[in-house]
Amino acid sequence: MVGHYPVMLQEVIDALALENKQVVIDGTFGGGGYTRAILESSNANVIAIDRDPEAIARSSAIKDEFKDRFVISHNTFSNIKDVAEQHNIESLDGVVFDIGVSSFQIDTPERGFSFMHDGALDMRMSRDGITAKQVLEEYSEEQLAIIFKEYGEERHSRLIARKIKEEIEAGVSFDTTLQLANFIDRLIKGKKKIHPATRIFQALRIEVNQELEELKQAIDDSLKLLKVGGRLVIVSFHSLEDRIVKEKFIEVAGKRKHVNKYKKEEVISTDGKPVYTNLTSKVLVPSDEEIKENVRSRSAKMRIIERIA
Numbered sequence: 001m002v003g004h005y006p007v008m009l010q011e012v013i014d015a016l017a018l019e020n021k022q023v024v025i026d027g028t029f030g031g032g033g034y035t036r037a038i039l040e041s042s043n044a045n046v047i048a049i050d051r052d053p054e055a056i057a058r059s060s061a062i063k064d065e066f067k068d069r070f071v072i073s074h075n076t077f078s079n080i081k082d083v084a085e086q087h088n089i090e091s092l093d094g095v096v097f098d099i100g101v102s103s104f105q106i107d108t109p110e111r112g113f114s115f116m117h118d119g120a121l122d123m124r125m126s127r128d129g130i131t132a133k134q135v136l137e138e139y140s141e142e143q144l145a146i147i148f149k150e151y152g153e154e155r156h157s158r159l160i161a162r163k164i165k166e167e168i169e170a171g172v173s174f175d176t177t178l179q180l181a182n183f184i185d186r187l188i189k190g191k192k193k194i195h196p197a198t199r200i201f202q203a204l205r206i207e208v209n210q211e212l213e214e215l216k217q218a219i220d221d222s223l224k225l226l227k228v229g230g231r232l233v234i235v236s237f238h239s240l241e242d243r244i245v246k247e248k249f250i251e252v253a254g255k256r257k258h259v260n261k262y263k264k265e266e267v268i269s270t271d272g273k274p275v276y277t278n279l280t281s282k283v284l285v286p287s288d289e290e291i292k293e294n295v296r297s298r299s300a301k302m303r304i305i306e307r308i309a
């Protein structure tokens, strides 16, 4: 199995501004690429989080090498506040999230994240809770249509939901990724720029892992946990996630060019000064060289916010 290529690694390390920093949370350990780079390039300690038991199992080499400077918690990052508390940490110098699935997950067919290979229609990062197959079976046609539209931005959401439910009622069982992908491929005719199942797989993955709710909670709590001078860095991979990050950062830090429009929402300290500053009014993206080297990085978007009061 191939490893995971850490996306925008140098940009993330620069963004965290690690000099004289003590504690950083890497909320998405994955293959440990960010964690290792933080530990190697600074004196900071890292508390890592991952919801995938396989990611936790991969962390032992980093533990052996960096000993007390590194701990990992098998948890979801929406529980960042509890994780910090469990380690007696009241505030943080940095938090980073590299949202989404790792190459380890995508490239393991039986995890069911990809329709490039056949595997069980699962998609659970944590390996517990409801699978994608169960979502198709247990949700109503209306519920499926809503998630396909909202999480997949799928134009044919109603048609696909109806046809899937008709098949299931007729006794068909969507057990594998290719069964579902081929079914959608046959259903959606016409010119296709991307595989017609792409949006449905995205929607199911978001629903199975409650990805957007996870992200919203994690941003709220991370902002509260930051020390003055501490930074929150988020790398995301699709527009739904980036929109959440962008809007939340504008909400708490204001939008400098249109202060009046957003002023009401901005978090202001008791002396009237802003509490956060958005360091990426324009989103950062990978270099052309990085995209050439790792095509999976092509949709990455990075945003940074700093606590200043």
Ligand SMILES: C[S@@+](CC[C@H](N)C(=O)[O-])C[C@H]1O[C@@H](n2cnc3c(N)ncnc32)[C@H](O)[C@@H]1O
Binding pocket: 004, 005, 006, 007, 027, 028, 029, 030, 031, 032, 033, 034, 035, 049, 050, 051, 052, 055, 075, 076, 077, 078, 098, 099, 100, 101, 102, 103, 125, 214
């Ligand atoms: C893109 S990978 C991170 C790769 C990592 N930055 C590296 O350099 O190796 C994303 C990881 O985050 C984990 N993850 C995704 N959503 C999560 C959540 N809500 N809570 C905890 N871990 C999550 C996934 O299981 C996966 O291992």
